[in-house]
Amino acid sequence: MTDTNINLEDKANFSSPLGARDLYDFDEIIDRHNTGAVKIERCKALYGTDDVLPLWVADMDFRTPDFIIEAIRERCEHPILGYSMPPKEFYPTVIEWISEHHQWNIDRQWIGFLPGIVPGLSFSVQSLTSPGDEVIVQPPVYYPFFHVIKNNNRVLVNNPLKTVNGKFEMDFEDLEQKITSKTKLFILCSPHNPGGKVWNAESLKRLAEICSKHNITVVSDEIHADMVLEGYKHIPFATVSEEAAKISLTFMAPSKTFNMPGLISSSYIITNKEIRTKFVDFLESSELTGGNIFAYAATVAAFEKGNDWRKQMLEYVQGNIDFVVDFLKTNIPQITPMIPEASFLVWLNCQELGMETDDLFDFFAQKAGLGLNKGTIFGPGGEYHLRLNVACPRSILQKAMKQLKDAVTAP
Ligand SMILES: Cc1ncc(COP(=O)(O)O)c(C=O)c1O
Structure with missing residues (x-):
């Protein structure tokens, strides 16, 4: 596991029923193509291209935890x-x-x-x-x-x-x-x-x-x-x-x-x-x-x-939020994130980029290669905003932020 904000010693102290070795890997990149994932399948219709990093629908790009897959598998053991x-x-x-x-x-x-x-x-x-x-x-x-x-x-x-x-x-x-x-x-x-x-x-x-x-x-x-x-x-x-x-x-x-x-x-x-x-x-x-x-x-x-998985997942998500907040502050101060107190969605105020909401959405998709939710679908108050889902491996978020910085600073 690379660059998470989870101290390995703390992780070893989690009282997991499966033991201290049960550390989850949220850095793993999992290809969701051909699984019917809404986040992937609807990109073309929404962004006009499949070539975006999909950071929208509110599900996670982390592996669904093993104990859940196991419970489903166990139920499948019965033939009826x-x-x-x-x-x-x-x-x-x-x-x-x-x-x-x-x-x-x-x-x-x-x-x-x-x-x-x-x-x-x-x-x-x-x-x-x-x-x-x-x-x-x-x-x-x-x-x-x-x-x-x-x-x-x-x-x-x-x-x-x-x-x-x-x-x-x-x-x-x-x-x-x-x-x-x-x-x-x-x-x-x-x-x-x-x-x-x-x-x-x-x-x-x-x-x-x-x-x-x-x-x-x-x-x-x-x-x-x-x-x-x-x-x-x-x-x-x-x-x-x-x-x-x-x-x-x-x-x-x-x-x-x-x-x-x-x-x-x-x-x-x-x-x-x-x-x-x-x-x-x-x-x-x-x-x-x-x-x-x-x-x-x-x-x-x-x-x-699920409690240990949940705690580790939230620590990783917090690390992702901190990364985005720091990155924007240093590199793209025109975008102001609302700091979330819960969950993995970050509400970005992009008004200082000087674009109307539709243009902003197109700019993110076409110039930065990023698929986010357009603020105005959330109703009044959503103007000049986009919603970013950070429940993905940190390396994807790093790539996304770099693409955004390049697009914003392009001549
Ligand atoms: C506030 C809120 N309610 C409900 C849902 C979806 O609930 P369900 O999948 O159970 O219909 C979401 C998903 O993003 C949500 O953010």
Whole structure:
């Protein structure tokens, strides 16, 4: 392993069940061609060329951890892949992980299987609101939030985030002004994508107070919860106050953290019986309650065996973030990254490069050979921005930064 910021002695001290030799190699370059990877397959359509370093879709270019592949392989040892229930350890394992990592003690009846968080967002819009109702989001935000509202004929209402000292903050004054008698749902991104913001208890409590006062249900998308970086702590929305628990649905998943989003495995947690009944009735009437046998096996393996891998992965990601931040500061000071507090996405403010957003996107693709997400797909506030995924081997990121520097400094 080269140039990571992980001290080898510290690594040897990880209490891995497989022993101290179990060091993971995040420097390994893995060819994802011919695997159907969205990150590769959609380059031509998006960037006009296949010849870009793809640093966009939010999955990792790291090997999916061995204990997950092993769990799937083990399940394949049985010759029948028939209709299956979740294994008996499935819910206890998920519940224990959430209790240990997020200090949230979940009753078994509050939690259930969800076939993907984005689908879950759409199910909540469909089950908890009616056509014409208003749903609030906080852009710039993960763009499928807009789709699940608009495609279900609900009215999208933006409560844009403010940038204060280089970090996102919620704008509660604007929120209160935007609420009407038609506002029924608020979709929260916590931690926030694309800003990597870990919301503090004060902001979440204030949000709960406002939404509770106006009878607005909050769907809290917490898919990035297990990727909080050193110095920060994820607080599940439902735990900040009694009213937050009463008005919310929480979605969590091991998929992003353990690089297995192609398996589709997530959970809903809903403490309020009335909301849970409406949501679960929708899932049941649409026959959406079951997962696949590999998702179940991988989830159990991730939560039972994954903590050391997760820690090593986050240290490597932090090293990648530090590398990009330092590189930009020294070589391309016109680009200002928002320093993430969670996850592996870096929100780049490129306004000082002096290009409109579309031109910026084309410049990155065609002149620098880099495929990033265009800021404006994340809604208002995304102008002049691009989102960079740093969950890749450091050598790829080094190459990417060099290409960017060459393009920016070219005569
Ligand atoms: C905030 C957020 N929610 C949901 C998802 C995707 O969830 P799923 O693959 O379970 O639909 C992503 C993926 O990037 C995300 O960033």
